[in-house]
Amino acid sequence: MxxxxxxxxxxxxxxxxxxxxxxxxxxxxxxxxxxxxxxxxxxxxxxxxxxxxxxxPSKAELFAEVLTNVSRRERDVVAAIVDGDGSPAARLAGAVSAFAKRALRGRRLAYALIAEPCDPEIDRARLFWRAALGEEFVRLVRIGQDQGAFRRGDPRLAASCVVGALMEALVGPHAPDPIEDDATAERLVAEVTEACLAIVTRLPARGIGRIA
Amino acid sequence: MxxxxxxxxxxxxxxxxxxxxxxxxxxxxxxxxxxxxxxxxxxxxxxxxxxxxxxxPSKAELFAEVLTNVSRRERDVVAAIVDGDGSPAARLAGAVSAFAKRALRGRRLAYALIAEPCDPEIDRARLFWRAALGEEFVRLVRIGQDQGAFRRGDPRLAASCVVGALMEALVGPHAPDPIEDDATAERLVAEVTEACLAIVTRLPARGIGRIA
DNA sequence: TCAAGAAATGAACCCTGGCTCACTTAGTGA
DNA sequence: TCACTAAGTGAGCCAGGGTTCATTTCTTGA
Known part of the structure; x- marks a missing residue:
């Protein structure tokens, strides 16, 4: 009735x-x-x-859900690689390049979700997921350090540097904007991967003299 | 009259x-x-x-001028170090740690100027100065590559990674927030410097196996 | 002291954009 | 078909905050 x-x-x-x-x-x-x-x-x-x-119920909740949906998937991809097998270095390279490739595919979205100024309420969700992504890298750095493959030091700091380098190079406001062709994109991913790997890997023994 | x-x-x-x-x-x-x-x-x-x-004339112009005043000084500090003497590695370490120290001293301001969501008109000025800062690192990376001290590769990309790592670790939303004491701050600066140096320096010869 | 014009004032204006709510439309079971 | 209720509508409300402008308050040179 x-x-x-x-x-x-x-x-x-x-x-x-x-x-x-x-x-x-x-x-x-x-x-x-x-x-x-x-x-x-x-x-x-x-x-x-x-x-x-x-x-x-509100604009913030709508867009927070959008953000969560996308971010969770990215986090999961990285997490799966972190939990996979292979040397820590290989896993880091894998995680970085996987993330990089996905980010390049949807650059505008990635930029918005990661770096673009936005409503403070949405920002909270963004920070959460950015932290969650960072946490995966922290875990991996810890694994690498435990196995003696990575340099000693605060793993959270190293992970921050990795994430920062990644973000800035790929989706930052000054990242090369129009990726012309696949070869260029691949080269970009490869170089960024190498840089991220360098951040955590042991430095070659070389004196750089007095610093500062 | x-x-x-x-x-x-x-x-x-x-x-x-x-x-x-x-x-x-x-x-x-x-x-x-x-x-x-x-x-x-x-x-x-x-x-x-x-x-x-x-x-x-407007809010945007007022704050853009604030931003410009602060940013130009930071850029100049880095530029002076880039143009200084010493090995490229020492100069990079110097520039990074100088920037890091200054940023840590005024964290809230640094965060606002670098990362905090803001008015799009102000954002334009911010992008400009962020690019200007990046440009200094690009110059330095080129110098290092020319002298054979740094790894080959796109210098702009390497510089992006350096700047990204720097920003994220120091003033990013997940940087350790309250710097308890000077020793902690110094340690932070030292580790970040090391990470940035690693980004540009040649990697030790080590197989990481098949990547991805 | 006084006229002239610059500087200062701050209440009001107005635009943007999220959100509401009185009303209309449409699906359901008897 | 019809009563009932959920879903949909969109003009208008409202708050925040940048900007304006008629009015008031200096400052100066004669």
């Missing part, structure tokens, strides 16, 4: 939620946070602004 | 301009961009909001 949540209805609702998420994600991927307005999301998803609020 | 721009007047005007800049800078240094409102600047400088607009 009324509107009931039949399976068909539920399915339609879930579909709509997914459409909103997809629209939001695609907007961020195209124009970054600047273009990510609820009104635009609604329009892109083909509905009214009010409708979006039937599925998400 | 009227108000003239006597030297005394000009001096007072310049003084006021300086006070506005100082207030703006100190606000950013304390609370980052979040607190950096024209009204607050005016209050801090002891004047009305409208007065600020007699000296600066």
């Amino acid at each position: 009324a509107y009931r949540r039949t399976p068909a209805v539920v399915s339609r609702l879930e579909d709509k939620r997914a459409r909103i998420l997809a629209a939001a994600r695609s907007l961020v991927a195209e124009g970054g946070w600047r273009r990510a307005h609820i009104a635009t999301v609604a329009e892109t998803a083909g509905m009214a602004t009010g409708t979006v609020y039937r599925y998400f | 009227a108000y003239r721009r006597t030297p005394a007047v000009v001096s007072r005007l310049e003084d006021k301009r300086a006070r506005i800049l100082a207030a703006a800078r100190s606000l950013v240094a304390e609370g980052g961009w979040r607190r950096a409102h024209i009204a607050t600047v005016a209050e801090t400088a002891g004047m009305a909001t409208g007065t600020v607009y007699r000296y600066f």
Whole structure:
């Protein structure tokens, strides 16, 4: 005797939620946070602004979910490599280049999720996932140090340097913008990987003299 | 027979301009961009909001000037070291640790100027100066490569990695926040310096096996 | 002292963009 | 078909904060 949540209805609702998420994600991927307005999301998803609020309590939560979905996947990819086998160096190289390749594929999105100025509420989620990604590298650095393959030192610091180098070179505001061809991209990934590896690997014995 | 721009007047005007800049800078240094409102600047400088607009055409230009003043100095410090003498490695170590020390001294300001989400118009100035800083490292990497001290490869990429590692480790959102004592700070600077050096230095010959 | 014009003031303006809510539309079971 | 209820709508509300401008307060030279 009324509107009931039949399976068909539920399915339609879930579909709509997914459409909103997809629209939001695609907007961020195209124009970054600047273009990510609820009104635009609604329009892109083909509905009214009010409708979006039937599925998400606020702009921040909507975009935080977008961010979480993407970031978790990236984190998991890296985590799987960290937990894989091979020498620590090989694993680090693998993790870095895997991340690098994925980031290059969706540069605008990666930049938005990692570095672009954004709403402080969304920023909280971003920091969380950035930390989570960093944590994977910390784990790997610890493994490498324990096996004597990596230089001693604060593993969190080393991991920070790796992540920083990675981010800056690939998706930072001054990263080479249009990746012309695959060869260039591959070369870029290879060099960044080498740099990250160098950060954690033992230095060759060489005097650099008095510093500073 | 009227108000003239006597030297005394000009001096007072310049003084006021300086006070506005100082207030703006100190606000950013304390609370980052979040607190950096024209009204607050005016209050801090002891004047009305409208007065600020007699000296600066817009919020963006005011803060861009703040940013430029600070950034130029940092760039110059690094540039001087790059142009100094000593081996390329020693110069890189010097530049990195000089930058690191200065950044640690004013962490909040450094974070705001380097990484904190901010107004897009201010962001343009920030990108400019970040590029300028990067350029100094590019020059140094080129020198090192020419002398055979550094690994071959795209110098801009290597410089990006250095800058990224530096920024992330020192002022990134996950940098160790309260630097307890000088010894800790010094240790931090030393490790970051070592990491940056490693990025550009030749790797020891060691097989890491098949990568990825 | 006084006229003239620059400097200072700050309340009001206005634009942006997230969010609401009174109303309309549509799906459901009897 | 019809009563009932959920889903959808979008114009308008509202807050934050940059900017303006009519008015007031100096400062100066005569």
